[in-house]
Amino acid sequence: MPPNRIIVHVDLDYFFAQIEELENPQYRGKPVVVGVYSGRTDESGAVSTANYIARRFGVRSGMPISWAKRALRNEEAVFLPVNRERYNIISDQIMDILRSCGDKFEQVSVDEAYLDVSEKLLGHFERAEELGRGIKASIGEKVGLTCSVGIAPNKLVAKIAANSVKPDGLTIVLPDAVVDFLRPLPVGRLYGIGKKTEEILTARGLRTIGDLADQPVDQLSQIFGKTLGNYFHQSANGIDDSEVKERGLPKSLSRIITLKSDTRKMDELWPTLEILCNDLTQKIHTYGIAFRIVGIIAITSNMSVQSRSLSLNEAVTDKSVLLDSVERLLKDYLSESRQDLRRIGVRISAFSPVAVQRSLSSFLG
DNA sequence: GTATGCTTTCGGC
């Protein structure tokens, strides 16, 4: 058994926009903004990713495209629609490279992954820099993209390390340096600490991870319960034993769409919902899974987001059950709300694998 | 008092 675990976090830099730069060299040196266009008006939509040149002008993920256009009105900026199929192909190529770089591999999202290289490096952190450079060089040579890499004794610290220097960063946090690395950072950088928890901590004068680490574990347990209290205490002290593990089934699948015009009429919403349900049933068949929870997501004219969901008694694959559930949820929702909807979505979750079934005829045959 | 499960909301990219 190696003396240390060595965990790598790889994060592709401004992924969508970087792919566009790679495939269209004439964009390089210009601000590049990739976004989702809803089709309502020419500019209606939101920014997915922007390159660092665009970010210098204040462009951010999630920003309305019209804002980004205004921020870049005096620049020769490039605005592009997302091409998810294309990005997924590149992502698969990169993930195949990364999978071969370590003993264990875990893809977190389209542009992020963890590697466990403990065995490969025999626990020797002295070889971490060479390995990190090697990973970056492989992706650079085979795909042409840059990434930011963090290497540390666990997933928690590796991810924070990768995020601390970007783009094109390589940050190594040795086991002895973990505590000093974490201490000055705000508590919100820890996994599991969101806005609410951060508020509770700040109210008690606990602003940095160091403040949290110095807190007696019993006191944290008193505030958050034993499980969370222990967990926060461990995280703040740089302790994380979670394993790098290839992910299985997705936890949820959803489809959401912006309506051509706002409405709260069932007969105007229904054709759209049927399309969303069709897409989802197709997806679950390709995954070979059944769902037990069905939900709808409604975004009203004033952009407020609401959702409703229900649990079925058992996991199913039927489109008819999905449609019936969605109909019931939407009717209930509409009876409670008077606002028109701008966007509407369907979400399914609580999956279980469907046993591969042989049809009766093939069984008999 | 804590764990678990269900539902809704949040937040990252």
Place this chain on the structure above:
DNA sequence: TTACGGCCGAAAGCATAC
């Protein structure tokens, strides 16, 4: 100030179970 996608997993809030 402007005005706005489509996903996903995690966080949060609550009720009930242990």
